[in-house]
Amino acid sequence: MTNTECSICYENIDELYSKWTCNHNFHKNCISQWHNGCPLCRCTLIKRLHNCSDSESESESDPEYPQLNILNIDQINNLFDVPINSRHLYLMRWKKRACIENNHHMLIKEPFCTMVICVNCNLIKTFNRLH
Numbered sequence: 485m486t487n488t489e490c491s492i493c494y495e496n497i498d499e500l501y502s503k504w505t506c507n508h509n510f511h512k513n514c515i516s517q518w519h520n521g522c523p524l525c526r527c528t529l530i531k532r533l534h535n536c537s538d539s540e541s542e543s544e545s546d547p548e549y550p551q552l553n554i555l556n557i558d559q560i561n562n563l564f565d566v567p568i569n570s571r572h573l574y575l576m577r578w579k580k581r582a583c584i585e586n587n588h589h590m591l592i593k594e595p596f597c598t599m600v601i602c603v604n605c606n607l608i609k610t611f612n613r614l615h
Contacts, residue, residue: 497511560593560601574598578602588602598613
């Protein structure tokens with residue numbers, strides 16, 4: 485297989501898309517709903533996606549948008565989920581609307597408070613319990 489073939493559909497990739505820091509490339513449509521790490525190497529460190537930013541002028545070194553995910557998403561996934569019928573209470577309060585509008589992978593967990601994580605943007609917000 486060449487570097488320009490998608491490892492999911494085996495078709496040629498016209499526009500390279502890399503979601504994780506491992507830089508394996510796929511068609512954006514083939515990999516967009518895959519949230520369990522790279523299917524080739526299982527890398528879980530998500531790249532910062534530039535379309536998440538509120539403004540195009542944000543610096544690459546902006547500490548509000550870190551390059552690497554400092555959380556172990558596998559461990560976060562083991563925490564208790566907020567009930568499905570209560571998740572909207574937290575998503576309504578999520579200030580970065582681009583995450584919601586672009587259908588990012590949002591984790592809503594309850595370790596001690598409620599924690600919402602946009603896996604795509606590597607952002608975390610905590611809330612007092614609302615449900």
